[in-house]
Amino acid sequence: xxxxxxxxxxLVRFLGNEKYQFLTIPLFAILISxxxxxxxxxxxxxxxxxxYVNLLQGSGILPKAKYxxxxxxxxxxxxxxxxxxxxxxxxxxxxxxxxTGLFNIGVSGQMLAAGFITxxxxxxSTLSAPIAKPLVILVAAVVGALVxxxxxxxxxxxxxxxxxxxxxxxxxxxxxxxxxxxxxxVNPISRQSQTVSSEARLTLSGTKIGDLKFDIPLGIILxxxxxxxxxxxxxxxxxxxxxxxxxSNQKASRYAGxxxxxxxxxxxMISGLLAGLAGASYxxxxxxxxxxxxxxxxxxxxxxxxxxxxxxxxxxxxxxxxINIISKGSTYMSSSLGVDAExxxxxxxxxxxxxxxxMYIRYRVDKAKENLDKKSERRESHE
Amino acid sequence: xxxxxxxxxxxxKRFPGIVANKDVTIQIKKGEIYAILGENGAxxxxxMSMLFxxxxxxxxxxxxxxxxxxxxxxxxATQLNIGMVHQHFKxxxxxxxxxxxxxxxxxVKKALGIFPYVDIKGxxxxxxxxxxxxxxxxxxxxxxxxxxxxxxxxxxxxxxxYREAEILIFDEPTALLTPQEIEFLLKIIKGLRDxxxxxxxxxxxxxxxxxxxxxxxxxxxxxxIDVLDVQSTSTKEMASKMVGRxxxxxxxxxxxxxxxxxxxxxxxxxxxxDKFQVVxxxxxxxxxxxxxxxxxxxxxxxxxIADAIAGLMKAHSGQILLNGKDITEYSxxxxxxxxxxxxxxxxxxxGLILDFTLEDNLALKNYFKEPFSRKGxxxxxxxxxxxxxxxxxxxxxxxxxxxxxxxxxxxxxQQKAIIAREIQQDTxxxxxxxxxxxxxxxxxxxxxxxxxxxxxxxxxxxxxxxxLDEIMNLADTIGVIYNGQIQKIADASxxxxxEVGQFMMGVKNENDKDGxxxxx
Numbered sequence: 001x002x003x004x005x006x007x008x009x010x011l012v013r014f015l016g017n018e019k020y021q022f023l024t025i026p027l028f029a030i031l032i033s034x035x036x037x038x039x040x041x042x043x044x045x046x047x048x049x050x051x052y053v054n055l056l057q058g059s060g061i062l063p064k065a066k067y068x069x070x071x072x073x074x075x076x077x078x079x080x081x082x083x084x085x086x087x088x089x090x091x092x093x094x095x096x097x098x099x100t101g102l103f104n105i106g107v108s109g110q111m112l113a114a115g116f117i118t119x120x121x122x123x124x125s126t127l128s129a130p131i132a133k134p135l136v137i138l139v140a141a142v143v144g145a146l147v148x149x150x151x152x153x154x155x156x157x158x159x160x161x162x163x164x165x166x167x168x169x170x171x172x173x174x175x176x177x178x179x180x181x182x183x184x185x186v187n188p189i190s191r192q193s194q195t196v197s198s199e200a201r202l203t204l205s206g207t208k209i210g211d212l213k214f215d216i217p218l219g220i221i222l223x224x225x226x227x228x229x230x231x232x233x234x235x236x237x238x239x240x241x242x243x244x245x246x247x248s249n250q251k252a253s254r255y256a257g258x259x260x261x262x263x264x265x266x267x268x269m270i271s272g273l274l275a276g277l278a279g280a281s282y283x284x285x286x287x288x289x290x291x292x293x294x295x296x297x298x299x300x301x302x303x304x305x306x307x308x309x310x311x312x313x314x315x316x317x318x319x320x321x322x323i324n325i326i327s328k329g330s331t332y333m334s335s336s337l338g339v340d341a342e343x344x345x346x347x348x349x350x351x352x353x354x355x356x357x358x359m360y361i362r363y364r365v366d367k368a369k370e371n372l373d374k375k376s377e378r379r380e381s382h383e
Numbered sequence: 384x385x386x387x388x389x390x391x392x393x394x395x396k397r398f399p400g401i402v403a404n405k406d407v408t409i410q411i412k413k414g415e416i417y418a419i420l421g422e423n424g425a426x427x428x429x430x431m432s433m434l435f436x437x438x439x440x441x442x443x444x445x446x447x448x449x450x451x452x453x454x455x456x457x458x459x460a461t462q463l464n465i466g467m468v469h470q471h472f473k474x475x476x477x478x479x480x481x482x483x484x485x486x487x488x489x490x491v492k493k494a495l496g497i498f499p500y501v502d503i504k505g506x507x508x509x510x511x512x513x514x515x516x517x518x519x520x521x522x523x524x525x526x527x528x529x530x531x532x533x534x535x536x537x538x539x540x541x542x543x544x545y546r547e548a549e550i551l552i553f554d555e556p557t558a559l560l561t562p563q564e565i566e567f568l569l570k571i572i573k574g575l576r577d578x579x580x581x582x583x584x585x586x587x588x589x590x591x592x593x594x595x596x597x598x599x600x601x602x603x604x605x606x607x608i609d610v611l612d613v614q615s616t617s618t619k620e621m622a623s624k625m626v627g628r629x630x631x632x633x634x635x636x637x638x639x640x641x642x643x644x645x646x647x648x649x650x651x652x653x654x655x656x657d658k659f660q661v662v663x664x665x666x667x668x669x670x671x672x673x674x675x676x677x678x679x680x681x682x683x684x685x686x687x688i689a690d691a692i693a694g695l696m697k698a699h700s701g702q703i704l705l706n707g708k709d710i711t712e713y714s715x716x717x718x719x720x721x722x723x724x725x726x727x728x729x730x731x732x733x734g735l736i737l738d739f740t741l742e743d744n745l746a747l748k749n750y751f752k753e754p755f756s757r758k759g760x761x762x763x764x765x766x767x768x769x770x771x772x773x774x775x776x777x778x779x780x781x782x783x784x785x786x787x788x789x790x791x792x793x794x795x796x797q798q799k800a801i802i803a804r805e806i807q808q809d810t811x812x813x814x815x816x817x818x819x820x821x822x823x824x825x826x827x828x829x830x831x832x833x834x835x836x837x838x839x840x841x842x843x844x845x846x847x848x849x850x851l852d853e854i855m856n857l858a859d860t861i862g863v864i865y866n867g868q869i870q871k872i873a874d875a876s877x878x879x880x881x882e883v884g885q886f887m888m889g890v891k892n893e894n895d896k897d898g899x900x901x902x903x
Binding site for chain 1: 718732
């Protein structure tokens with residue numbers, strides 16, 4: 001009992017250290033969610049430890065027992081990064097909006113719009129790779145920025161709540177794109193849109209290096225660069241200063257002479273632009289086609305990832321990595337362990353749920369720490 | 384010992400970086416009005432927060448009715464019949480008065496003996512009864528957002544009384560009230576005492592203490608300096624004990640030297656969101672080296688005049704000229720650059736971005752200019768040195784200097800930061816709205832000196848205040864506003880406080896033939 005108490009105190013001390021709370025608390029949240037996930041797995045009669053090892057194996061972080069021809073841990077990790085790339089962009093998109101006090105729930109729609117327009121303009125063209133690939137990024141960015149900007153404009157000009165307009169736009173984009181794919185661009189066998197040319201695709205699919213076949217995501221390099229750019233914008237530029245000001249206090253921003261409306265439109269444009277990049281790396285990277293009438297879950301998971309990463313670009317790099325292990329590794333886990341892929345979704349859901357409890361956990365920790373401090377003081381004064 | 388209803392013995396409370404209370408002992412008798420006097424950050428509110436269970440003391444003991452208690456939460460404090468009215472009210476603005484009052488202890492009745500429901504009707508009646516009993520007229524069915532500050536305060540008081548509080552703590556209750564409302568409140572407080580309640584009054588306003596309190600404890604920098612009998616002590620003595628040095632109540636004000644007209648407002652009309660005219664055809668001008676003060680009861684359009692000049696509200700008609708230039712259609716930013724500094728009424732909503740650091744807030748009006756930024760890239764080094772400079776020059780105190788989140792700073796220091804930022808803009812026109820609201824004597828004295836210094840530098844000052852004393856002390860010219868109209872503009876030396884007060888009430892109106900002349 002005494003021993004247990006001491007350990008509890010240690011945990012509180014560890015989590016209570018304010019300097020590292022930005023890291024320790026989200027990690028603690030994830031730990032709890034894994035424990036709860038373990039309970040779910042135990043109820044299904046599976047060994048949770050195996051399941052979690054499977055997740056890491058599926059993501060190419062731990063080696064599997066055996067590999068098929070042309071595969072290895074490294075190839076798995078590359079395909080993990082392939083899946084990770086759009087998540088980074090999407091989460092940054094959410095974070096930029098959040099910092100400006102806006103909630104972009106339309107990332108998935110903006111991804112789809114950008115992905116579709118880019119697919120039919122560049123993806124189906126006969127352009128050579130050195131022209132097509134940059135063009136994909138450019139077109140997707142512009143389309144995303146336009147859709148995001150529209151949402152910002154509607155809010156600024158007609159005071160339409162961005163959550164409402166982006167949800168509605170999600171539906172409109174989903175069905176309009178679905179209609180065009182089904183009537184004009186469908187591949188009758190896969191029931192998806194025709195695949196884009198490999199010249200345009202941002203992932204170098206099936207690249208042979210030695211005996212191994214890699215899916216090399218070029219977008220990941222761009223993603224890391226964009227993380228740094230977004231961080232720089234918020235920390236070091238007039239634009240970032242104004243966006244943060246508008247995000248934390250619109251009235252004071254107006255008083256200071258900051259054009260609030262312009263900044264909201266700008267924030268949504270940047271957010272949309274990033275969503276566009278997510279769309280490009282998703283529909284013309286990780287995948288090479290679009291499934292009609294389906295929105296990707298990436299844009300929604302990104303909300304939780306952004307919150308888990310405290311809207312901090314570097315934090316997002318970390319939190320998206322963790323979330324992606326679960327979503328990417330779940331395929332292998334379900335096949336190897338014989339649990340349904342849905343269980344992985346349940347665990348992802350749990351993690352996101354606990355991530356949202358981040359503030360609550362912090363509150364409890366601070367409270368516990370306060371009590372602890374008091375107790376030790378009392379003890380000292382007795383001695 | 385049993386004489387004391389509240390005893391706090393050797394209380395010490397530390398926060399990171401500061402000792403808020405250091406070995407403070409106070410003893411309060413049943414049925415007295417006990418004032419706690421001290422400057423901002425002296426530890427008054429902290430001390431009372433511990434009595435109300437919001438914090439626990441690090442050292443020391445609290446005795447209630449002679450019994451030792453560990454007050455771990457406001458809920459437990461309520462059980463001990465302790466109630467508190469906070470400086471910033473804790474009301475749900477879209478609930479009715481009654482709903483706010485019963486929140487947490489809703490009277491439940493059962494329909495048909497099984498289905499529980501909140502007996503709002505009974506609550507309404509009980510509240511109406513209470514409000515009559517204590518002279519706190521309210522309509523329980525009104526929604527909080529529709530009633531003004533002084534009525535909201537009555538609701539807070541009723542909330543305590545509804546919970547049968549015997550020990551009532553008031554934290555700076557008069558900070559947001561007009562002179563008339565203050566009078567009324569003090570009367571209520573006296574009435575409560577005469578009804579057998581014990582009152583603890585946290586304040587830094589000496590006149591109030593002199594008017595109502597029986598005894599007064601003085602805190603300075605967390606320490607108890609003295610406990611005084613109010614009747615036998617002069618306000619001057621209280622003030623010097625509170626500040627720790629001699630305080631001069633009168634300012635060394637040299638005669639004004641008027642220069643050219645800086646601000647010229649012509650026939651300004653401003654309408655609010657409901658298209659209601661809140662400022663009607665107002666004209667006045669302010670010279671360099673002049674303090675032009677607008678006196679008026681709260682809500683008579685004075686703040687809207689300031690907002691219209693600064694560009695936060697649009698002028699419906701009329702003209703605003705700054706140094707002869709028509710700025711009526713200018714954006715807020717352009718007006719700032721043209722030469723307007725503005726200390727707004729609501730420092731937390733308008734004046735500051737609370738989640739920003741102190742240095743970021745101090746640069747709020749400069750960040751886009753060189754050397755603070757160049758081609759869109761911020762120069763953080765400049766933010767730091769500039770912040771450092773202002774913090775030094777204006778004695779802005781905070782936990783972590785430049786890097787302090789402004790939210791964690793005391794109200795007085797927040798205001799100092801705004802004033803530092805605005806004065807430092809070195810503009811020909813400075814607009815001060817309620818610059819000393821909620822501040823203590825030391826800080827007020829300081830700000831008044833700064834306003835005068837700016838005037839003497841040749842700046843034009845527009846001062847808007849609800850504190851008549853402040854206006855009488857500072858103004859060279861006084862304009863009195865009532866119901867959106869300027870009633871009177873005159874040289875300050877030709878007006879008495881009483882006259883200004885009458886114009887403020889709209890009683891004495893020279894333009895209005897039907898206005899009742901009140902003879903002194």
